[in-house]
Amino acid sequence: MAKIYLKNINKSYDNKAVLKNINIVINEGQLTVLLGPSGSGKTTMLHGIAGMVDFEEGDIFFGDQLMNHVSIDKRNAVLVDQNLLLFPHMTVESNIAFGLKMRRVNKSVIKEKVNELIRLLELEGHEKKFPNELSGGQMQRVAIARALAIEPEVLLLDEPFSKLDIMLRKNMQEFVRALQQKLNITLIMVTHDQEEALSMADQVALLLDGEIKQYTTPNEIYEKPVSKEVADFFGVRNYFEGKISGGEFHSHLGRFSTNLPNCEKITFMFRPEQIGFGEKQKDSIEGIVKRRVYSGDKVVYTIDVRDFHIHVSSFIYKEFNIGDKVYLQANFDKAVYFI
Numbered sequence: 001m002a003k004i005y006l007k008n009i010n011k012s013y014d015n016k017a018v019l020k021n022i023n024i025v026i027n028e029g030q031l032t033v034l035l036g037p038s039g040s041g042k043t044t045m046l047h048g049i050a051g052m053v054d055f056e057e058g059d060i061f062f063g064d065q066l067m068n069h070v071s072i073d074k075r076n077a078v079l080v081d082q083n084l085l086l087f088p089h090m091t092v093e094s095n096i097a098f099g100l101k102m103r104r105v106n107k108s109v110i111k112e113k114v115n116e117l118i119r120l121l122e123l124e125g126h127e128k129k130f131p132n133e134l135s136g137g138q139m140q141r142v143a144i145a146r147a148l149a150i151e152p153e154v155l156l157l158d159e160p161f162s163k164l165d166i167m168l169r170k171n172m173q174e175f176v177r178a179l180q181q182k183l184n185i186t187l188i189m190v191t192h193d194q195e196e197a198l199s200m201a202d203q204v205a206l207l208l209d210g211e212i213k214q215y216t217t218p219n220e221i222y223e224k225p226v227s228k229e230v231a232d233f234f235g236v237r238n239y240f241e242g243k244i245s246g247g248e249f250h251s252h253l254g255r256f257s258t259n260l261p262n263c264e265k266i267t268f269m270f271r272p273e274q275i276g277f278g279e280k281q282k283d284s285i286e287g288i289v290k291r292r293v294y295s296g297d298k299v300v301y302t303i304d305v306r307d308f309h310i311h312v313s314s315f316i317y318k319e320f321n322i323g324d325k326v327y328l329q330a331n332f333d334k335a336v337y338f339i
């Protein structure tokens, strides 16, 4: 069911378009990630949903209710960003209870709710601490607990883990994903980190220069990018251009069998892990190892093929040295292509 619908949204700052004709339906009870590089408009979009920024054109709906002129406090969408803004003079408990106190909720109900959130966010033993006595991850969990206390319809997270170190970041990613699934909340998260987006999201919207270029599942956006610019964002390094005629792909690298129909111009896309090393045979690409970069679980090779560079990643058990002659295998029947 659609929870949030942004319809024909446009926004500009100083005559520069920051959001361009955004149309997106965000599903209820799912984790949707707005992904994109710095300056692509992610935060502006999130702030627009929260009611902190007015869109110039277009409509925003929560369910079937038009929210364009509904103020921040009436939207029931709570934003947590990297600054957290916990109240420094209040304990963990008081921070979490704050929104409920403001709403004049009955004291015993507040106590019950706070205890529940302390348990849920694994903050037991920290109830009486002040924010400066907490670790980064604990502060993050308090901020999320405080946001959840008022039972928002939508939780909005803006780069929530960007200040955490890598281990804590991974823990918090797993924690928040599990929490979102357990509570079945609608969560919209902004990040520029593709790994974070792919590992956490039900749906990913890729924003480039104020436009949504693709909006789909993590698997689909990674495996089947709709354009070269989407593929580039996910770090594709190999594009082979050419034409197809008579069951063969003709390119400057040679001719390769394919079952695609004739076509004057086509670009195949291969990730480094989609090209393999093999024996010399029909359709293999002969090249020389120019560079090898070891990165723990794999080695990434740059292979020189007639002045063209092909990037191949391989598990450690296939070891080649600079100057080695190698034969590459690329399956043009299974590859993604752009026409």
Ligand SMILES: Nc1ncnc2c1ncn2[C@@H]1O[C@H](COP(=O)(O)OP(=O)(O)OP(=O)(O)O)[C@@H](O)[C@H]1O
Pocket (backbone or CB within 6 Å): 013, 014, 018, 036, 037, 038, 039, 040, 041, 042, 043, 044, 045, 192
């Ligand atoms: N209040 C503002 N006044 C003027 N320009 C703004 C304002 N807020 C954002 N911008 C501009 O709008 C563009 C998009 O900004 P936004 O913060 O939405 O991008 P972002 O994708 O969230 O980037 P980041 O990951 O760096 O936060 C940027 O060029 C930014 O400089």
